[in-house]
Amino acid sequence: MKSANSLPIRTAKDTAHKNMLPKLSRRHRTLIVLALTTLLLLSIVTGSYILSDSGLSVNFEIKNQAPSMNNLFGTDWLGRDMFTRTVKGLSLSLGVGMMAALVSAVLALFLGICAATLGKTVDTAVTWLVDLFLGVPHLVIIILIAFSVGGGIRGVIIGVAVTHWPSLARVIRAEVMQLRSAEYVQVSRHLGKSRWWVATHHLLPHLISQFFVGLILLFPHAILHEAGISFLGFGLSPDTPAIGIILSEAMRYLSTGMWWLAFFPGVSLLIMVRAFDILGNNILLLLDPHKAHE
């Protein structure tokens, strides 16, 4: 039998080696993205600790300087080093974004499970809330909420958290509903397993991965919205070195030709947001059994 033998059944080692060359498989790509994102994250966080505050002090001798070896991202109108400001700003945004995304995801998990398990009334209520929050522009609600709780970091976190749960909650609700009627879950009950056992052994492991992907995908949104409302002046107070504040201040100087004030912080923010977006989407595809092996 010619062709059966002409197909070399390659060992795992060969195949793994071969994949490094032209087309990377999904797991490889995801790992690379994961490594790069982690590296980026770590360098921002450690960078903000290592960089001394001296870069933030006012120094009129070197104000308004274009990027150079001494000041990679240039300096602003007060002579502050834009590189230091950007790294510290990103680090702060990261923290705020992470907190907001986490609160939001936990809220989504809780409401999603409640909607799917606590009967029709709760379900209707949650679905209504989901539709409401998805229907009104986020920025408006975030501004209202942030304003009403008194602004600042707390305001931003609450505002972002309260507006970002609906899409994940909807996914989790659908997931739980589907799982509850899944044949293997019903079989499990018939094999004498308690509700609690079924929830912890069949449902939760399934939801946890959904939860983490949701969290990772929420994260860039949270950062962008934090930056957005800070930019508009409703978020963090102007004396915090947040990326939104930096960008909004830079706007005033754009017309004077000082492009670096907005360019580097903006691009850094974009890269970070995009990295998390790609990471989340890759992991999502890995969890899809039909696409996992491509």
Add this chain to the structure above:
Amino acid sequence: MPLEAKGISFRYGNCPWILKDFSLTVNRGEVVGISGHSGCGKSTLARILSGYEEPQLGTVTLDGKPLPRHGYNPVQLILQHPEKAVNPRWRMDKTINEGWVPDQEMLDAFGINDNWLKRWPNELSAGELQRFCVVRALSSQTSVLIADEMTTMLDALIQAQIWHVVTEIAKKRNLALIVISHEKHLIKRLCQRVIEM
């Protein structure tokens, strides 16, 4: 120890009745076939008899007592698609031990290969998965086994293999066996009594 359904009627919401005033008694050691077209309510009957569904009217009793709502159900149901009946995120050894721990003899009888136990469900064929589902349902507490189109999706060899072992075990343990199938030949081959729906 008969399984007894008395005057059961069932429908979803306000839809037309799927079952109306249906009664049935199956004794231990009996192999009863239920045949009929799809949509005639035989799958619904299977779900009611095994306690997956509550009838609007009528009762299902095992040995005079209603089916337990908690704990191991002595009436076990096996369905057509084994790939839906196992958790896709579990390795097979976890699935097969979910209700009880079958001994090696049991695994051998069904031709379950040792190295299948470490596999994921998507690495096994439907015929292989169905053996796991059957073993899982055959703990010593089981007294009635309902097979709803259990081997419809499998080829003739695997069908014969599985049924040979199942009927042997049913005989040995004096189980009641209910075979639901649209396949007349299979029912004729297996059952002592046939109910047309």
Add this chain to the structure above:
Amino acid sequence: MALNQSVLSVNELTVSFRQYTRGLRQIELTVITGLSAEIQPGKILAVIGSSGSGKSLLAHAILGILPSNARVTGTMAYDGEELTAERQVKLRGREIAFIPQSVNYLDPLMKVGAQVRASIKDNKKEVQRDIFARYHLDSQVENLYPFQLSGGMARRVLVSGAMVSDARLIIADEPTPGLHPEIVEEALTHLRQLADEGRAVMLITHDVGAVLNVADYIAVFYAGTTVETAPVKDFAGKGEALRHPYSKALWKALPQNDFIPVSGFQPSPGDLPLGCLFSPRCPMASRECFESRPLERELRGGKVRCYHAT
């Protein structure tokens, strides 16, 4: 077109998948091994094999709709010309109609009547209404979307779609599970009529009994290859006319025959035996059977892959 020319011929087709095992390790799983098949116009070839054995992938390979981690070797020819990826795209849905196993193949955003009409020449409404009536689909069904249909109705819509197209090759992958026997009967008779009009039909199923009355040839699929292709009349009696020990065993295992099982199981794609794929279970296996795989050869008007078949 000459009658003896095959509409489709598949030669030594091998399909393998790259799959992850643990972490980043991948292995190559061979799901179809050196499969050959041929269909002539006016004939129905039934491919029978157990579910999950990879026979659907044969259909997917012919249509060119395998996932991207699949690797295909061997050749396929449609109408005597090589079936390339570009030709597959051009032919499928037009010259080659497909009745898929999963009802998810319907377009969720399009009314089903329109979907069926899309495969009719001139988009004629009467043709679609006739076919719906034939498959006991209400006249209102054409205005419904797939999610509004029951599983059985969706399946009948899929069957109708393939039946009204004027494709010259119809590939049906398990078209009938879960349907009323009358509708199964109707669908199979219909396939027979289409074949009698000169089209070629490949009917993939796990159910030997169902195809006995309609097929011209039966190809027996085992562990990723066709072990035997036989005229349907050979599936009779005790299976004496059959060539391959697996086909004989399969035939004898039917409940209407002897209902005798054979011990063992199909080898999984990850560890196929070195020799004949059936050798571990075969009562006739000898040394050469374990050492090399038999080539397909002509025997008594059929084809078989077995050293010992006579």
